[in-house]
Amino acid sequence: MKTVFLLFFLIAELSAQSTSKSDIVEKARQELGRRLFYDADLSINGTMSCATCHEQRHAFTDNNSVHPGALDDNGKRNVPTLANVGQYKNLTWSHNHLSGLAEQALTPIRGTDPIEMGMNGHEDEIAKRLSKNECYQKLFVIAFPKEKGAISLATATQALESFEKTLISNNSLYDQKKKNHELLPTQDAQDGEKLFFGKAKCNSCHRAPLFSDDDFHQIQPEHQAVYNNMKDNGLFDVTGKIKDKNVFRTPSLRNAALTSPYWHDGSANTLSDAIRKHNIKINHTLSDKEVNKIIVFIKTLSDDSFINNPQYSKPSSECK
Amino acid sequence: MKIILFLGLLLSSLFAQEVNLPVELNAWKSLAYVSAAKSAEELSTATLEVGKASYVRLNNTPKMKYVVRPMNEGGTVSYGGIFQIDIKESGTYRVALGNASWIDMTKDAKAAQSIAHNEGPKNSGIRKMVDYNLESGTYVLQLSAGADSSTAILVTKIK
Numbered sequence: 001m002k003t004v005f006l007l008f009f010l011i012a013e014l015s016a017q018s019t020s021k022s023d024i025v026e027k028a029r030q031e032l033g034r035r036l037f038y039d040a041d042l043s044i045n046g047t048m049s050c051a052t053c054h055e056q057r058h059a060f061t062d063n064n065s066v067h068p069g070a071l072d073d074n075g076k077r078n079v080p081t082l083a084n085v086g087q088y089k090n091l092t093w094s095h096n097h098l099s100g101l102a103e104q105a106l107t108p109i110r111g112t113d114p115i116e117m118g119m120n121g122h123e124d125e126i127a128k129r130l131s132k133n134e135c136y137q138k139l140f141v142i143a144f145p146k147e148k149g150a151i152s153l154a155t156a157t158q159a160l161e162s163f164e165k166t167l168i169s170n171n172s173l174y175d176q177k178k179k180n181h182e183l184l185p186t187q188d189a190q191d192g193e194k195l196f197f198g199k200a201k202c203n204s205c206h207r208a209p210l211f212s213d214d215d216f217h218q219i220q221p222e223h224q225a226v227y228n229n230m231k232d233n234g235l236f237d238v239t240g241k242i243k244d245k246n247v248f249r250t251p252s253l254r255n256a257a258l259t260s261p262y263w264h265d266g267s268a269n270t271l272s273d274a275i276r277k278h279n280i281k282i283n284h285t286l287s288d289k290e291v292n293k294i295i296v297f298i299k300t301l302s303d304d305s306f307i308n309n310p311q312y313s314k315p316s317s318e319c320k
Numbered sequence: 321m322k323i324i325l326f327l328g329l330l331l332s333s334l335f336a337q338e339v340n341l342p343v344e345l346n347a348w349k350s351l352a353y354v355s356a357a358k359s360a361e362e363l364s365t366a367t368l369e370v371g372k373a374s375y376v377r378l379n380n381t382p383k384m385k386y387v388v389r390p391m392n393e394g395g396t397v398s399y400g401g402i403f404q405i406d407i408k409e410s411g412t413y414r415v416a417l418g419n420a421s422w423i424d425m426t427k428d429a430k431a432a433q434s435i436a437h438n439e440g441p442k443n444s445g446i447r448k449m450v451d452y453n454l455e456s457g458t459y460v461l462q463l464s465a466g467a468d469s470s471t472a473i474l475v476t477k478i479k
Contacts, residue, residue, distance in 0.1 A: 039395065045467045046381065046395025047420065052465075055391075064437075070467070072420065072447075129396055314391065 026162060028143040031315070033163025035139065036156055038314045041129040042109060043070040044118035050108070050160070053079045053116075056312055059255035059303075060167065065266025073115040076232060078266035083254050083306060086165030088214050093248050093264045094234040096216065101161035102154075109153075123153045130156065135319030169254050169306035170209070177300075184300055192297025195290055201282050202253075202294065211253040211301060218247045219278045232265060255306065257299045271295045339444045344476045345416055348446060351375040351472055356401020356463070359385035363404040368461060370413070373474040376401060378421075378466055387460045388431050392422040394465030403461045405475055410455045412479035416446045421466035425452050427459045445472065 036042065040049040048070040054060040060082035066075030077093050090096050091104040098104045110120040119126060130136045131151045141149030143159055174193075177184055184190050196202045207213040216235050235244035248264045261267070262274035275291050276283065286294075306312075341348055354374040357366035368374055378399035386393070387402060394400055400421070407413065412435070415423050424431045432452045440446020461475065 040392060040398060040465055041395030043395065046398030047392075047465045047467045049392065049395075052392055068420070132396070317389065 025143060025145060028139065029159045029162035030166050031163075031320075032136075032139045032143045033159035033161065034312070035135075035315050036130075036160055037163055039130075042117055042119070042126060042156070044122055044125075045070050048117050050105075051314065053108075054082055056309075057258075057307055059083055059169070059258045059307055061259040063260060065261050067116075069114055069116045070118045071115055075116075076114045077264050078261065080251060081255055081259050082164055082167045083169035083252060083303070084210055085167060086161075087210060088212075090214050090216070090249050093251075094216070094232075095238050095249075096235065097238060101164045102157040105157040105160045106153075109157075126153050126156060127151050138319065167306075167312060169303040171305045172254065172301045172303040174297075174300040175303070184297070186296065188293050188296040189300050192293035192295065193300075195286075195294050196297050199282070200286055200290070200294055205250040206253045207250075211256075212250040214250070216244070216247045216249050218245075219280055220246055234264070253298055254301050255303055257295075257302045258307065271298055339441060341441055341444055344414065344478050345441070345444070345446065345474065347371050347373045347476060348416060348444065348472070348474050349373075353377075354403070356403060358383050358401070360387050360402070360460070363402065363460065366401070366403045368403045368405040368473065368475055370405065370407065370475050370477060373416075373472060375470065375472050376403070376463075377470050378463065378468070381464070384464070386424075386462055386464065388424060388426045388429055388462065390422055390424050390431075390462055390464040392465040394422070398464070399466040399469050400462070400464040401466075402463070403473075405459050405461050407454050407456050407459055409477075411453075411477050412451055413454050414449050414451050414476050414478045415461065416440060416449045416474040416476065417463070418445055418472035419447050419466055419468050421463040421471065423448075423450050424462040424464070425454065425459055426462060427455075427457055432459075446474075451478065 037050045037054075040046045040052070042049060053062045053067045055062050061079045064075075064079070066077060067079055068075055080093060085091070085101065091098045091101065092107060095104075108116040109126075110117070110123060112120050136151060137149070140151045140155060144150060144155050147155055174184065184193055205213050205215070205217055233245050235247040236242070238244070251262075256262070256271060260271070261269045262271065263277060268274035268277050272291055272295060275286075275294065351373045352375070354366060354368065355377045356379060357363045358379050378401040381394045381398045381400050382396050384400045384402075386400070415425065417423065423434075426432070432454060434450045434452055436451040438449045440449055463471070463473070
């Protein structure tokens, strides 16, 4: 009996040690990823970091329609929020085959349509630059013990993934009231909530709690004339299937009041414009008053603790 | 090196003269040379004047010691610089810049919040314009994360 007990104790102890070791590694990756997120050495001319477009004060968007790249190439799509990004299967506005956030990070870093950070063909330069930095030398060793602290694009993007997974937004007024089983504070917000989940059917795609169904939809007209004028084919560019033309992923409405302008190309300046841009039957039956109430509700999804969380902000220059 | 900079200055001036600029940006047509400071200690030799455009030489980012840590400090291969500028009266000021460097207008070690961002007039050579509501006083204008070792800058009062 004693032997069984000792064996059980030993296994439990080893398992606890291993968990704590992997926790330390994950924590180190998150901290390293945070530092990399704010580091412009990930762009060809050192002008652009992830945070250049994903600014915390705008819920990790940038308030521009689209953002030009490091070499001043025109942007193509509106910067999406990173709130709860670790909880999505599909990433970016229109990709359904990315294996995770590490692979997604390669799109801005070395993508060519459009050129954002401009590192295509210069990937080794990232490792070269980071390797010269003593702080990174230390942090990669702690974050990637199995890889012996290897500084590479692969380990850097894994660290970015770890950091991005920490970006959780679940403390909006809506969340707080929901948690306490309380009503939203104003009649307009309550009416807006009712419309959102009821008559207006916003929740069909902008599904709570993420306020996105993580799926792809076509909500602009299917007319040939629209197709002809399109500069962005959406999911079609990934799948090559005609049915995916003009199809984009549902953006989350969490913090939407902080992330104007809207739409995949940033063509809707206000929430009202964005709602009216949905070419779906129900939209044509909503009055302006009802749209305004839906907007009042959407504003309750803003999460101040998310945009002010010091754990997401630019890390101090001190290496830790 | 200076010859190249002056040549750039000349070309830039000629180029800008072909474009009809709004009154508040007219000074962009005539540029004086200023070398950016690397740290607060060098600021006395890196002074900008409101309403006068300058062609500025920037420093490699690793050499920079900013007064206020910029949100975008720039990578090791980028360029930056700091300047001193006296704002004599409170109002809305526009910083027009020839490249896309990150701009911080700082006073008493605090960065002023920008109120508007725009691109410059077409073919003007102005890449970006950022507006600020400023109180009177001496400011440190910081440029960081620049792609080029030189650029042109104008601070002008618009309201």
